[in-house]
Amino acid sequence: MKNPFESLNNLIKIEKPPEKRMIRHSKEREIIDTALANLSESALGQELVQFITENNIKITVLRGRDNRDYTPSKDSVFISVAEDMDADDPEITIHLVAAIRESMQEHDPMLRTPSLDQGEAIYVHRMGQKDDDKLIWQTKVTYELGKLAKKSEFIDSFTLMGYHSLIDVYEKELNEN
Amino acid sequence: MNWQKIDRQQSHDILNHIAKVSDPHLFSLQSSETSFFSPPFYKDYFVYRVTNFATLPSFSLDFLSNGESYYLLDGSPTPINTVNKSGALHLSEANVIAYTEFYLSNIRGDDGDIYMINDMESLPFIDSLGADQQLNLKQNHESPVAKWDAERGHYTIHADLFYGGTLIKSVIYVDTYGILEIQPREMIMNSKIDFQGKTA
Numbered sequence: 259m260k261n262p263f264e265s266l267n268n269l270i271k272i273e274k275p276p277e278k279r280m281i282r283h284s285k286e287r288e289i290i291d292t293a294l295a296n297l298s299e300s301a302l303g304q305e306l307v308q309f310i311t312e313n314n315i316k317i318t319v320l321r322g323r324d325n326r327d328y329t330p331s332k333d334s335v336f337i338s339v340a341e342d343m344d345a346d347d348p349e350i351t352i353h354l355v356a357a358i359r360e361s362m363q364e365h366d367p368m369l370r371t372p373s374l375d376q377g378e379a380i381y382v383h384r385m386g387q388k389d390d391d392k393l394i395w396q397t398k399v400t401y402e403l404g405k406l407a408k409k410s411e412f413i414d415s416f417t418l419m420g421y422h423s424l425i426d427v428y429e430k431e432l433n434e435n
Numbered sequence: 436m437n438w439q440k441i442d443r444q445q446s447h448d449i450l451n452h453i454a455k456v457s458d459p460h461l462f463s464l465q466s467s468e469t470s471f472f473s474p475p476f477y478k479d480y481f482v483y484r485v486t487n488f489a490t491l492p493s494f495s496l497d498f499l500s501n502g503e504s505y506y507l508l509d510g511s512p513t514p515i516n517t518v519n520k521s522g523a524l525h526l527s528e529a530n531v532i533a534y535t536e537f538y539l540s541n542i543r544g545d546d547g548d549i550y551m552i553n554d555m556e557s558l559p560f561i562d563s564l565g566a567d568q569q570l571n572l573k574q575n576h577e578s579p580v581a582k583w584d585a586e587r588g589h590y591t592i593h594a595d596l597f598y599g600g601t602l603i604k605s606v607i608y609v610d611t612y613g614i615l616e617i618q619p620r621e622m623i624m625n626s627k628i629d630f631q632g633k634t635a
Contacts, residue, residue: 262599263617266544269512270615276517280456281496281507318458320496323510323543330489334460340543341511371490385491 277341283319285345289337290317293351299409300402302395306358310335315361317354325349327357332364348403348415355399356392363388397424405429438470438484445469449483452505453496462487476534480523482508497541510543519613531581531590531609538615539596546599551607553579558597572602575623595623 261267283289297303310317315335322338329335335357339350363369369391372384396416404413404425413425441449446469450462466489471481479501486495497508499518506514515538518524526534532553539549552558555576561569579594592607602623608616 261617261619262546262601262603263544263596263605263619266542266549266598267616269542269544270516272512273516274511274513276506276513277509280505281453282457316458318461320457321507321509322496323508323541328490328494330463330466330487330494331460334458336458336461336494341509 277321279321281320283321283339284341286319288345289319289339289350292346293354296348296351296403296409296412297355297399299407300399302402303355303399306355306362306395306399309362310358313361313365315358317357325353327353327360329357329360329364332361335361348409348412349419351403352396352400352412352415352419355396359392359395360388363391393421393424397421397428401425401428436472436482438472440468440470441483449485453485463489474533474537476526476530476537477518477523478525480518508541510541512538512542515541515613524613526590526609526611526613528581528583528590532579532592532594534613535579535581535592535594535607535609535615538613544598549596549598551579552576552595552597552602560597572623575604577604593620 277284294307297307309315313333315333318334318336320336320338321341323340324338325340325343326338327336328338335354337350337353337357339353343350364371369384369388371388372381374381400412400416400421403409404411404416413422416422416425440446446467447464449469450464450467453462462485467485467487469483469485471483473481477499480499481501483498483500483505484495485498486493499506499508499514501523506517508514524534532551536551536553539551542549550558555561555573564572576595577593579592581590581592584591587608588611590609592609594605594607596603596605596617604620604623606618606620608618
């Protein structure tokens with residue numbers, strides 16, 4: 259029986275000094291530059307880049323166990339990236355799309371996070387709208403990068419994230435219109 | 436793990452410490468809180484969980500800390516190995532299973548998360564299994580057992596592990612520095628479990 263834990267055993271035995279940065283990613287600058295360069299190759303991505311430039315939005319890359327986006331306020335966006343992940347992994351750009359879009363939402367009265375004082379139903383409904391909106395932007399930017407800019411690795415990453423069907427739906431919509 | 440909330444002042448101290456090295460918005464004092472648990476295998480080190488509830492889903496980071504040094508549990512083995520080397524680790528037959536469960540739950544391999552199956556009902560993916568798979572798992576599952584091997588100078592744990600979509604009866608060797616080595620014994624299920632834990 260081949261040992262399925264072989265790479266895990268090797269990972270455990272690697273001796274590395276502790277990261278000096280408490281929570282920030284060691285390749286933060288490279289990751290941000292790469293992701294923004296990717297976004298610039300898509301029309302919608304350019305809107306996101308323009309938004310962060312015009313509004314002085316700060317991007318921070320955290321070291322994380324899981325890759326995800328996180329936008330706790332309208333002026334700061336965070337993405338969490340595993341330390342051993344390649345800085346040019348397309349998944350990072352796709353998460354950055356969601357993080358920046360969430361910041362844009364906070365500047366839009368129709369998509370801003372409501373206060374819980376407005377009632378739980380309104381809050382839950384709006385949060386659902388915000389999630390859907392982020393996913394639509396991720397789909398469109400991934401489509402533009404993967405199909406129009408011919409960077410098929412973006413489609414592959416989106417597929418691994420479980421969303422390939424959204425690319426098909428979006429492409430069908432475009433063809434029908 | 437028995438998480439407990441820490442008092443407001445201590446929580447603010449930790450949040451301010453994080454704000455200094457990142458961004459005050461990451462964990463704002465108004466919407467964030469800190470909890471901790473005391474691992475039975477560490478002396479003077481606690482696990483702190485800082486959570487911001489401003490977003491859905493909420494956002495958390497876990498740290499190993501003695502109050503002075505903070506090591507982010509970032510999915511790599513380095514923070515745990517570093518704390519172990521400081522002399523804080525005190526393993527025994529009574530706590531080595533808890534240690535191994537903690538270690539495995541805080542690292543990520545090439546095939547994603549790895550789970551040591553201790554309590555069947557608390558498995559995060561148990562509800563995603565079919566009834567026949569759940570029955571098969573329950574019939575074949577044995578709770579982890581740990582023994583000290585004085586001749587070889589390590590603990591030996593027999594445990595069922597879930598990794599890469601497969602359930603495997605395994606033996607885990609843990610040396611006194613807390614370094615693990617895992618060897619498979621037999622598959623509990625031959626076919627891979629259809630489990631998608633990844634989200635965007």
